[in-house]
Amino acid sequence: MARPLFSGTAPRRAPAAHPPGEFYRVAFRKKLYGSLEELQAHLDAWLREYNEARPHQGRWCYGKTPMQAFLDSVPLAKEKLLAA
Numbered sequence: 387m388a389r390p391l392f393s394g395t396a397p398r399r400a401p402a403a404h405p406p407g408e409f410y411r412v413a414f415r416k417k418l419y420g421s422l423e424e425l426q427a428h429l430d431a432w433l434r435e436y437n438e439a440r441p442h443q444g445r446w447c448y449g450k451t452p453m454q455a456f457l458d459s460v461p462l463a464k465e466k467l468l469a470a
Contacts, residue, residue, distance in 0.1 A: 419425040441449045450458070 417428075419428070437452045439451065441447070442452045442455050444455065447455045
């Protein structure tokens with residue numbers, strides 16, 4: 387019988403894979419929201435910061451934000467669609 391590819395334990399990631407403190411910032415966040423509107427406003431602000439303020443961690447993104455990387459790729463995608 388073949389051995390499973392996954393042992394049941396998650397492999398440890400290199401410390402550089404995640405910013406220092408990222409796990410604790412997310413895992414121990416305790417905030418109670420009084421309404422859906424308050425939760426939605428917080429989520430919208432987080433998404434804006436995540437996509438438009440922080441640098442993308444991709445290898446060929448050269449410090450661009452995720453939104454900048456996406457917008458820069460749109461002309462390439464359209465060019466490939468026209469060529470197909």
